[in-house]
Structure formats: C-alpha cells, structure tokens
Amino acid sequence: MKVFSFVVLAFLFSNVYAGPIKLLPQPVSVTEKPGKFVFDGGVRVRVSDASLQPAADWFTGQLGALGQGKKPVVLELMKDRNLLGKEGYALTVTPSEVRIKANEAGGAFYGLQTLLQLMSPDGDAGGKWTPCVEITDYPRFGWRGLMLDVSRHFFTKQEVEKYIDEMVRYKFNTLHLHLSDDQGWRLQIKGLPMLTKTGAWRVARTGRWGEFMPALADEPATEGGFYTQDDMREIIEYARKRFVTILPEIDIPAHSLALIASYPNLSCTQLNYPVNAGFRNPTRDDNALCIGNDSVFDVLDKIFTELAALFPSEYIHIGGDEAYKGFWATCPKCKRRMEQEHLNNVDELQSYFVKRMEKMLKAKGKKLIGWDEILEGGLAPEATVMSWRGMKGGITAARMNHQVVMTPWDFCYLDLYQGESSAEPPTYGICRLKDSYTYDPVPDSVDEKFILGGQGNLWTESVANFRHVEYMTWPRGLALAEVYWSPKSARNWDNFTSRMETEFRRMDAADIKYARSVYNAILIPKRTQDRDFAITMTTEVSGLDIYYTFDQTNPDKHYPKYDGEPVRFPMGATQINVITYRDGKPIGAQVNVKKEDLAKRVNEAHHVY
Ligand code: ACM
Ligand code: ZN
8 A cells, every 4th residue: 555655656746747738928829749758868959040059059058967869859940931920939749859840040949948848847856858749839919028127226247147037938028128217327338437437336225215314425336336338248149149139228318317417417407416326305306307408419329329339129218207397497408499499398398309319319220219208298200109107108109100018007017016015025006916917918999010019117126136136027027928928818817827836836946036925815904884894805816715813923724714704803903914825734925914004905996005
C-alpha cells in the first residue's frame, strides 16, 4: 500500500504540469495533441533564414545549460507573408520536433516565448519537455507597452534590462521610458551638460513621498543618476534583440523642473529651483517652460536632435500633461507670443507649443505622441494621443482620425493600490487586477483601426527600488498583456487567474517579485439604519474562504467563517481582522482595517480605497 501510494505520488509530481495547457497571454488557438517533446541531451535550434538567428540565439541563451540536443527546434519563415501578420506565429510540437513558422523574426520570438511557457513552471524540477500541440497565434494590437518612470526614482541599466526580460515573457513590445520630470533628468545630452550635472541629482530623502522636508541651503544633491548615451544605446540594443522598442519621453512644457533647475532661464519666473525630491511644497514651483522665450526652443532643438539620433523608435513622446498655465498668463514673453500668434488663451499657447514641437520632430524624422492634454487648445495635425485621464481623450482623438494609445489610469496605472490598502505600501487610488483584466481599449463608439494598442504605466514616486517595480507590475502586467495580445472573446477571469498562478510559479523559479494582493479579502462596508455599518466580504480570486474577527486577535480557520451575508460591526469593536484560506491553508495576507477607515469608505465608490 505504501509503495503503491509512493508510485502514485511520484507519478503525480513527475507529471505535475500534465494538466491543461496554461499559456499567458492566451493564444488565438491551441490544440493539444498526444505525446510530448523531450529536450533530451539539450537544445538544437535550426533556422531557415539568417533573419531568424537572433531569436534562435536568444532561445539557446535561455536554455543554454542544456547543451546541444538531437531533436531540433526549427524556426522557419512562412511563404505566405499575409498570414499571421508581423508578430504572429504557428507553433507545432510533435514528439520528434518543434517547428515555429512566422512571417518575421518577431513572430518566431513570440513562438519561442510560448514554447517556454509549455515547459514546467517550476524551473528544472519537472525536466525539460513540452506537451505536443498546434498553436496559431497573433496579437490583437501592435502597441503593447509598459511605461517605467525612471525620473521619480532612477533605475539602473541592468534593472531596465531585467524589466525588458520580464515584459517579453508576456509579449509586450514597447518600453516607454519617462526620462524627465520635476524629480530628475535621466539622459545625457552632450550639448547640455548641466542636465546631468545638476538635473539628474537631488537631495536624499526617504519615507512618505510628497511629505519630505525641502532641501536645506547648500545640502548636497546625492541621489539620482542618469544613462549616458552609450548606456542608452546598450539598452536600445538589448531591447531590439528582444523585439522591444524603447519609446523615450521628455515631459514638456511642464513637469520640467529638472531641466529648469539645470538652466533656470527657461521658465517664466527664471528663479533657481532645486530638483524636487518629493518635497511638500507650500507654494507652486514654476515647472513649465516659458513658451514666449525663443531660447527654450533652441534648447529643445538640441535635446531632440540628440534624442532623434539615439532612438530608432518611430515616435518621440513629448509629455504635455498637467501643465499649470498660471505663470504663462502673467509672463510678458508668453503674452507677447500670444499676441504675435493670435492665440486667445493659455490653452492655445500650449497647443502652439505642441504644434511647433511636432514640426521640430518631423524635421528630424520622428512622429509626436503626447498625453491627452495635447488636445487642449487644438490638436497638432499628425499627433498620436496617449489617453490617461480615462478614455475620453482617446475617443475624441480617434473621432478626429488621430491614432491613440490607451492608458486610462483607472485600469492601466500600475502605481495604484492593487488590493486592500491597509495591507499595501502607501500610494493613492486603486486599480485591482480585475479592473485591469476586464478593461477593453476599444470603446464601443470608436473605430478599432485608430487604437494602436495600450500600455500599463508605472509611475515611481512611491517605488523606491526595483523589487517594488516588479511587485507593482505583476500580476497587473499579466492582465494587460492578455488585454493587448489576446482576442477579446478569449477573456475569462477564472481561467486567467488559474493561468496567472502558473506564472506565479514561473516567477518564483526566476526570483521575480509579484504581488499576491489578489488573494486578500475585500471589505465593503454599508451603512445600517442605526448609523453603524455591516460589512460584505469578497475576494477577487474565486473559491477562497474568509475568516474574520473583531476582537483584535489574528484569525485562522477556527474563527468565524464569512457566509456571504453582511456582518454587523459590533458595538465597541475598533477594527476587523480578516484572512483568506484555500483548501484549508492560509493564502492571503491578514488584513486589519480600523473602524474609522471603514467609516470613511461607506460613501465612497470602490475605486478610492
Ligand atoms: C500623467 O499621469 N500625468 C500622464
Ligand atoms: Zn513665459
């Protein structure tokens, strides 16, 4: 009997991955076949065309330790270049070979990513083999991005490259780098050395961003960093080999304090401001460029000349968001510009600026993209709009036949809480995994052809290290990967969370950090007639048990179990403590919420906590 159960157990573990095939993002079509392909003796990749060699080399690099195998992985260019588009692939696995057909190398690369996901999620533990399959796959959108804000906190070249490695697992193809803001300038511009001498550095502060003490007189600016152009060339090349485009953003005309700290004559007030380290500011810094000052355009020409020469991307992002226009309204130079150009208001002044930038970029062979505020005062003729204040700006732009990249904050902002806020590092607002997963980048009223795709955006005011970059990105990045790659009809929440859990195992094996907030309880308070409240409890992942207590102790499965009915908050209790279980084992973090915090939420929509 003992021997028998050992054999059964060994069988179960050796075939731990023999369940349904779990791929993320979900491919267009998957057919499982009998049998498996075993990488016995190692990996041998054959290519039908030299253009496929980089993808082959990348794959060999992933499994390099295995050595040379006998059975081949064949990468082959398709004869019919209309099938599957630029990034699609057809993957066939039989017991004797793996064959990936694609029109272009990028498609073969994505086929290889899928092949890696067919293998055991637990690293080498399950051996190197894949089930036999036939998969046909191609993306819904050509623009599948993540944005990393390297200004609010600087991340090293190696960290950016690690981020690229992580995003390509899920078939993202665009990394938008937010290279400048009030808190740091991050790219060497050879003609403007002060940008990296001054603009890249700020005084060191730690704790709650936005509440820091202002810089002291003569306090050294020791925190920050920047990429030399050689560093950036390496990042661009690293990305290119992984079929990722680096989209550079220089945020102008506002969010420009690091530029203004370096060259103080560029703002309307021309005052000396330090690079902002997350200070609590009683007064507003003049963080916008003076649009009436011609030397501003000379400086921008220098910056964008170097940018255009450095970055191969078709687009350059000029920001354009959240400009405080108050200094423009009173600045003599800005007022003169408005008169000369017959501009009626400061919105039109910003529009004048963006249109002038579009011409400048066009002369350098680049297209302009900007945040949706570039619509205000009139959109530049060929501009692409990145819609962040919801989808409204994107809808307006698409109706004007402009191209759009969707990044509505409430679905795509990776800096927001991803679960019960009392169990998360402090930030603002909330974007749960399910919010990201259920969002669709094409509103009903819009022609899909104008929606290039979308992104997840990670602002890093409250993201002080790379482990937290990972934590904030995953698993919401998984949800967005599926939104941007998979057919809309393939969306299925329970199926997604099950595939996500397989990716959690893969991330554990690769030591990638991710948030488990999706397992935490969600508490929804409702006011009762006697002005106290009752609490409804739920979880995003289905099938979990919730145990709770009001007595300030740590609940486990011997405590009251939530049965689906609202629970009255007892008189005298000060907080509720909750924990989730699955199959008799704890799975979520313990969540403790104070009565006063619940009371604040009573009248709020779920998005605010
Ligand atoms: C933005 O979030 N200000 C684009
Ligand atoms: Zn001005």
